Amino acid sequence: MIMSPAETQQLEPAALALLEIYRKGEHTAVLAEVDQQSKSGPLSPDVLGLAAASLLALERSEEAVKAARHAAAQSPRKAWLHHVLSRAELRLGDPARALEAAQAACRLMPGQPDYLATLAACRRESGDLAGAAATARQALSAAPRHAGALHELGLALAAQGDDAGALDHFRQAQAAEPQDPAAYLAEADLQTKAGRTAEARRALQRALREMPDLVEAEERLAETVGRSRLLHRTLIHLIHLSRLTVTGWLIVAFLYYLLFRLLEFLWKYFAVMLPVGRALLAVTAIWLLGGAAAGRLLRAALRRI
Numbered sequence: 001m002i003m004s005p006a007e008t009q010q011l012e013p014a015a016l017a018l019l020e021i022y023r024k025g026e027h028t029a030v031l032a033e034v035d036q037q038s039k040s041g042p043l044s045p046d047v048l049g050l051a052a053a054s055l056l057a058l059e060r061s062e063e064a065v066k067a068a069r070h071a072a073a074q075s076p077r078k079a080w081l082h083h084v085l086s087r088a089e090l091r092l093g094d095p096a097r098a099l100e101a102a103q104a105a106c107r108l109m110p111g112q113p114d115y116l117a118t119l120a121a122c123r124r125e126s127g128d129l130a131g132a133a134a135t136a137r138q139a140l141s142a143a144p145r146h147a148g149a150l151h152e153l154g155l156a157l158a159a160q161g162d163d164a165g166a167l168d169h170f171r172q173a174q175a176a177e178p179q180d181p182a183a184y185l186a187e188a189d190l191q192t193k194a195g196r197t198a199e200a201r202r203a204l205q206r207a208l209r210e211m212p213d214l215v216e217a218e219e220r221l222a223e224t225v226g227r228s229r230l231l232h233r234t235l236i237h238l239i240h241l242s243r244l245t246v247t248g249w250l251i252v253a254f255l256y257y258l259l260f261r262l263l264e265f266l267w268k269y270f271a272v273m274l275p276v277g278r279a280l281l282a283v284t285a286i287w288l289l290g291g292a293a294a295g296r297l298l299r300a301a302l303r304r305i
Contacts, residue, residue: 025057031054052060082102150172170190
């Protein structure tokens with residue numbers, strides 16, 4: 001959550017409408033509406049804050065930071081704006097500024113589990129592992145099944161060398177929020193570092209049972225097959241080929257057509273290249289179509305090995 005229920009009730013009507021769109025995951029639509037509102041005059045801090053949250057969701061971190069800083073400067077007493085700013089600064093790779101913003105959010109609204117979980121992440125990224133663990137436990141004292149706090153406590157414990165404690169909290173986070181990939185991926189990382197490839201694979205397979213379209217889990221599963229980096233890259237390439245949408249295949253078909261026209265031009269002036277060109281077209285077609293089919297089989301196999 002980007003804001004507490006109490007703060008939600010204090011939003012202006014225009015921001016409430018944007019929040020509903022944000023909660024549906026339609027972040028591009030949020031930004032389009034914000035752009036329309038900007039044509040009518042200066043944007044309010046609430047609208048700017050929601051725009052920053054959507055920019056962050058779209059991984060446009062620099063723009064998110066600028067919008068969140070502007071919003072927090074206009075309305076410094078709103079904790080959720082500092083919370084959004086801290087997450088944006090953290091994503092941008094500035095843990096010091098992220099920590100400052102997270103502390104501001106927690107001062108303005110003490111005990112709020114989401115804000116404390118973000119503060120724990122900032123402390124962990126700043127190297128304060130004990131502080132991160134303590135903050136995560138503080139969040140869990142208020143909300144024992146808070147997935148973000150459980151995940152952050154697991155990360156802090158893992159960094160301190162307590163693998164057993166970390167795994168326990170990662171699995172609690174998975175049970176609390178089965179649709180959140182973070183704890184599954186964190187467990188897989190921890191198991192892989194410990195050399196437990198089979199356990200890492202099982203964590204990723206659990207993630208895919210909950211979120212069948214989780215590309216990152218499929219890619220990491222491919223990396224558990226053998227030790228060759230070339231093999232891993234080949235498997236990941238096949239996975240991506242199999243996931244092409246209709247639009248993706250239309251683009252591929254257009255590029256294939258351009259290749260054909262280029263070869264046709266060369267054949268006109270260099271007839272000797274005709275056999276080579278035909279072979280190249282055949283290999284390309286087999287690579288694309290065969291690779292997509294192989295990728296589908298691979299994705300099914302990775303879920304069962």
